[in-house]
Amino acid sequence: MISRMKAKLDGIRSLLYETARFVDIYKAYEHISKERTLSAEERAEMKAYQKLADIFTPMAKGISSEVCNQAAYDSLQIHGGSGFMKDYPIERIFRDARITSIYEGTTQLQVVAAVRGVTTGGYLNQMREYEKVDIKPELSGYREYLIAMANEYDEAVQKVVAHNNNEYTDFHARRLVEMASNIIIGHLLILDANRNHSFWKSTDIFLKIAHAENRGKYELINITNPGDLGKYKVQE
Ligand SMILES: Cc1cc2nc3c(=O)[nH]c(=O)nc-3n(C[C@H](O)[C@H](O)[C@H](O)COP(=O)(O)OP(=O)(O)OC[C@H]3O[C@@H](n4cnc5c(N)ncnc54)[C@H](O)[C@@H]3O)c2cc1C
Incomplete structure (x- = not known):
């Protein structure tokens, strides 16, 4: 449980930094544009980073707050009954974590914003960009794993x-x-x-969990169609 928490925490921290990087770059261009006219190349770059920031921001907020809730839940579980009592800070952390997926836009509303990154191909394009970055040969097996996951994701989309x-x-x-x-x-x-x-262990753990999670979602998408939607509607 603790290893999974650590792997997911390392993962969402990276997602947060990447999102902040995209926001910083396009905001920096915006700032410069108030002092001088941007070149065509700079304008194009600003637009590209703004688009990335637009799809990464709701993903980062939505996913991080859900991971935060799961981590708080698991932490309290590890403490057992003592975790439920006020003796340890986890009782307060558990209650505080619960609001993160509600305020500043609920997870459902983050998904409403983020799904544009799915339907426009924005996330897939960025995955393909990451696939091109040079890495040590020892890590290439992990990358192959992600390429296969991206192909499956594309098929599901x-x-x-x-x-x-x-x-x-x-x-x-x-x-x-x-x-x-x-x-x-x-x-x-x-x-x-x-x-x-030091991130090797988290990478290995995260990828195996992620692979299993994605496979489950892929299978569910494969066995459903619009005709099933009625079954999910509450009857009067
Ligand atoms: C402690 C605390 C501090 C807060 N601080 C601030 C603050 O400083 N500034 C501020 O402006 N607000 C603040 N809020 C308000 C907070 O942002 C809202 O509670 C939050 O945006 C959710 O809105 P709501 O409570 O009206 O829920 P609702 O919008 O009524 O949502 C209820 C449920 O319906 C779901 N839902 C709603 N619309 C959709 C949709 N289109 N698709 C799918 N599901 C949907 C939601 O995900 C949620 O599960 C705070 C709230 C709390 C509890």
Whole structure:
């Protein structure tokens, strides 16, 4: 449990830094544009980073707050009954964690914003960019793993959008955003492990969990179609 917490924590920290990097770059260009006219190349770069910031921000907020809740839940469980009592800080941490997926936009609303990154291909394009970054040969097996996951994710996205049914896309939106986040976080962890060996363990643990999670979502997408939506509606 603790190793999983650590792997996910390392992963969402990387996602946060990557998101902040995209926001910083486009904000810096915005700032410069108030003092002088940007060149065509600078304007294009600002636009590209703004688009990345727009799809990474809701993903980072949504996924991090859910990971935060799971970590708080698992931490309290590790403490057993004592964790439920006021003797230890975890009781307060558990209550405080619960609001993170509600305020500043609930997870459901982050998904409403993030799903654009799924349907426009923004996340997939960024995955393909990470695949091109040079890494140590020892890490290439992990990258192959992520390439296969990205292909499966792409297949799932194509299957959902092919129905051209907004309600059906909404039904699978969170699954698809979570699949994309697992792959993106996996790439970021590989880059961390490439820079610093201490991230190796988290990378290995995270990728195996992410692979299993994505496979489950992929299977569910494969066995559902818009005709199933009625079964999920509350009857009067
Ligand atoms: C401790 C605390 C501090 C706060 N601080 C601030 C603050 O400083 N500034 C501020 O402006 N606000 C603040 N808020 C308000 C907070 O941002 C809102 O509670 C939050 O945005 C959720 O809105 P809501 O409570 O109206 O829930 P609702 O919008 O009513 O949502 C109820 C449920 O419906 C779901 N839902 C709603 N719309 C959709 C949709 N389109 N698709 C799918 N599901 C949907 C939500 O995900 C949620 O599960 C604070 C709230 C709390 C509890």
